[in-house]
Amino acid sequence: MLVIIFVATLLLFASPLIIGFIGMLAPAFAWIPALNMHQPSFLGWQQLSTWPDLSHSIGLTLLSGLGSTTLALWWCYLILRRYWLSTQWQQIERLLAPLLAFPHVAFVLGFGLMFSSTGWLARIWHHLGLADSFYPTLIHDRYGLGLLLVLAIKETPFLLLMSMSILKQLNIKQFYNASVSLGYDHQQTWRMVIVPLWLPKLRLAIFAVAGYGLAVVDIALIIGPTHPSTLSMLIWQWFTDADLTQLPRAAAGALLLLIIVLLCFGLLRCIEWWLLSHSAAWQYSGPIKTLTLHSRNISKTSAIATLFSYGLLLLPLIMLPILALWSFALRWRFPDLLPSRYSVRFWYQQFEPLQQLISNSITLALISSLSALIMAIICLEYRQKHHRGIPTILIAIPMVAPQLSLLFGMQIAVSFIAGQSFWLWVSWSHWLYVFPYIYLTLDGPWRSYDQRLDQTARSLGLSGWQTWWRVKFPQLKPVLLLAFAVGCSVSLAQYLPTQMLGAGRVPTLTTEAVTLASGQDRRVSAIYGLLQGLLPLVFFTLAMVFARRKTSHTQTTKVIL
Incomplete structure (x- = not known):
């Protein structure tokens, strides 16, 4: 059976x-x-090659996909370096389940209500007396920076979850104690000892994050760039076109997207090989003596790192009260901080x-x-x-x-x-x-x-x-x-x-x-x-x-x- x-x-x-x-x-x-x-x-490929701004769409796709992957990986590394082997890691671990459960679409809707030109952040910006011309545009911006930021924020908890099992399997505490006894400080231990062990085992998770970021459609529909849009958005528009003779162009675009994703996987693998295998002298250069910072500066840096880490992880959950507030708002004029009437x-x-x-x-x-x-x-x-x-x-x-x-x-x-x-x-x-x-x-x-x-x-x-x-x-x-x-x-x-x-x-x-x-x-x-x-x-x-x-x-x- x-x-x-x-x-x-x-x-x-x-x-x-x-x-x-x-x-x-x-x-x-x-x-x-x-x-x-x-x-x-090759009719579909001919139609695809003559499409205006195709190269710009591919560039936006690469920027949002690879940029969000790099940023999420960097944030993941910073949080692990700050909290792993500390008593506060259990609090971070308890946050991961609700963060992973929170859907991308719900987060993006809340993100739009918070960061749009009439969103909550813009209202606070106005009350602080700051010029509207300096307000950051993250919704449908031409460079897809809002899309990049949203993807990075949402994928960081996923990389943290995948890293948990990897670091537990590697028994990081033993490596950390041995490195400290040899004269490495905390940052050098993570950069020169732990990263070469951690990064290769995280490869599949990084590919998953990159693949999703390069081909995302639902999030791009809500906050992504529109003129031009990302390649996945173009393919979706062609696929939903009422003219069925355009299907070859949509299929050619889908195949091109698959090729781009595979090439990006190869690029990421080559970068990993270059850093960890070919150009690996930085791993064996030994401990580097650094100037000891004043205790006040250390505590200030630690406080900033703690605030950043928890702010990054709690941001998706903050969207729930924002969505709840908007759902009951009957009248909410700009730049009021709260609705004047509820219903x-x-x-x-x-x-x-x-x-x-x-x-x-x-x-x-x-x-x-x-x-x-x-x-x-x-x-x-x-x-x-x-x-x-x-x-x-x-x-x-x-x-x-x-x-x-x-x-x-x-x-x-x-x-x-x-x-x-x-x-x-x-x-x-x-x-x-x-x-x-x-x-x-x-x-x-x-x-x-x-x-x-x-x-x-x-x-x-x-x-x-x-x-x-x-x-x-x-x-x-x-x-x-x-x-x-x-x-x-x-x-x-x-x-x-x-x-x-x-x-x-x-x-x-x-x-x-x-x-x-x-x-x-x-x-x-x-x-x-x-x-x-x-x-x-x-x-x-x-x-x-x-x-x-x-x-x-x-x-x-x-x-x-």
Whole structure:
């Protein structure tokens, strides 16, 4: 039974990747029989090359994608260097779960309400008497700096979470104590000893952050540059064009985006090799004597670092009260700091459509997460028993590959299948992106589980199923609940899979929030953003409550010898 389900999971996971690539490759070379395009050609590439400002769009894509990745990695390093091995790290660790649960779209909606030209920060700026001409423009700015900043802020907690398991595995405390005894100070120890060990193991997470930043669509729709826009935005506009003869250009753009992402991965790998392997003299130059700072300067620098770190990590959560305030604001004139009148009118107006949207969102999250959790458990059990599992590189493809490129091909392939099974295709696409996160969340605990517990239980007469349910499940229950909550949060945040595979017929909170953010009433957008941000937090809270809840009685196992 394990073998059958393992093979079925492998097929379900690998088939969309193959279908997606073929479905993107064929239209990219103008082979679409349904549109009477029976002869492959370079029509799409010709249309793509003649598009005005294409080079500017590619430049914006590289700036926002690679810039946000570099900034997030730098912030991650600074926070780790400041708090790892300190008593304050536990506080940082407790913040990571709600930060990761908070969806990108909800954060961006709050970010827009705070940093727009009439947002809360602009109101404070005006009351301070500062000139409006010096106010920073971060919403739809021509260089995409707002998009870069948002991506960096949201991806920093993800890199911190990935770094936690790496640093624990490396036993950093032992390296740190040895380096200090050899004369290295705190900063030199991190830069010259820990970074060369930490950075290579973080490679997959860095690729995931870079891949997302280079191909992001939903965030770019809300705050990204518009004239010109990023390459992913251009492809999305071409894909949604009513003129189907433009599909070859959209497919060629999707393939170009995939090539750019792969080249960027190669560039990042070359930079890592150059710094850590080729030009590595800085790692062996020994401790460098530095001037001792005055204690007052040290305390001042420490206070600034603490304020910056907590401000960076708490900024996404600050968006929740901003969204809540806007959702109840009836009249809020500029430059008033607070609304002059409050009302629940907009909540009443949106009550009926919200019921259907919340129902769709939760249903998709439960279906995709529960099925992914069960299949991940079976795959890990199969690997533990037969020492063969799903290759890590295959699991990582949905995390690092551009969603637009992969889903474009899947949507083209699905269009050839008769029927209106939109819920099936959307659930499948959500499962494709939920499964890797659940699998990787469970991978570490499954490897570290002491199998001698199972052997002891079996020797006492328990069957395989009884051993798993009575011995293994209680040990892994907290991480299973956490993995389920992670899967639900990933599903609730999906925009492109829902839009492209559902053809607009499976609306969710995320799809409506992005749509309303482009020009509707801010108060309505705030309602959708607030609910979209609260739902994942609800799942994480429930997971923590159930994980910590203790049973009122102790179950005993009776064994007949």
